[in-house]
Amino acid sequence: MRRFVAALAAACALTVSVSANSTAEAALPPVKFGTFVADPAGADLPISTTKLNAEFIRLTNTTTRSIVMTGYTVRDNGDAHIYRFPSGYTIGSKRTVTLHTGTGRNTSTDLYWGRTSQYVWNNTGDTARLLSPTGRLVHSCTYTQVASGTKYC
Numbered sequence: 001m002r003r004f005v006a007a008l009a010a011a012c013a014l015t016v017s018v019s020a021n022s023t024a025e026a027a028l029p030p031v032k033f034g035t036f037v038a039d040p041a042g043a044d045l046p047i048s049t050t051k052l053n054a055e056f057i058r059l060t061n062t063t064t065r066s067i068v069m070t071g072y073t074v075r076d077n078g079d080a081h082i083y084r085f086p087s088g089y090t091i092g093s094k095r096t097v098t099l100h101t102g103t104g105r106n107t108s109t110d111l112y113w114g115r116t117s118q119y120v121w122n123n124t125g126d127t128a129r130l131l132s133p134t135g136r137l138v139h140s141c142t143y144t145q146v147a148s149g150t151k152y153c
C-alpha cells in the first residue's frame, strides 16, 4: 500500500509538472528571439559583408498563425540601432527568420539590417528587444560576453 501511495504521489507530481510546462508554453511571446550570435568567431576588423552577416539574431513565430511584421522593430541597448521589418513581411507559423547585420537580399528565411561599416551587437554585452507597432515589448534577450559569442534566447 505504501508503495502504491508513493507511485500515486509520483504520478501526481508528474501531472503537475506537465501542466506547469504547458502553462509556460502558453506564455511564450508570439515572436521570440532564438540563436543570438553577438560576437562571431574571428576578428571583427577589417569589416566585411561576410563578417557583418555572421553576426545575427533569429526570431521565431511561436504561434499557429502567420504574423505580419509591419511596424515591428528590433532594437539594441539604448536604441543605438533600430531595425524596421520590411512592410508586409510575414513570418509563417512556427517559422524562423535570421536577421543578419550586413547587407543582402531579403528572403522568407533571411533578413538584412543593411549595415556596411558597423556591427550592431556589442561583443561585451547587449540586449535585443522586439517591439510591436504600438511600442509594446514583445520579447527581449540579453547577451553577456561568453567565449562562444552566442546566446540561446
Ligand SMILES: [Ca+2]
Binding pocket: 038, 039, 040, 055, 119, 120, 121, 122, 123
Ligand atoms: Ca558584435
Ligand SMILES: [Ca+2]
Binding pocket: 076, 077, 080, 081, 120, 121, 122, 126
Ligand atoms: Ca549595440
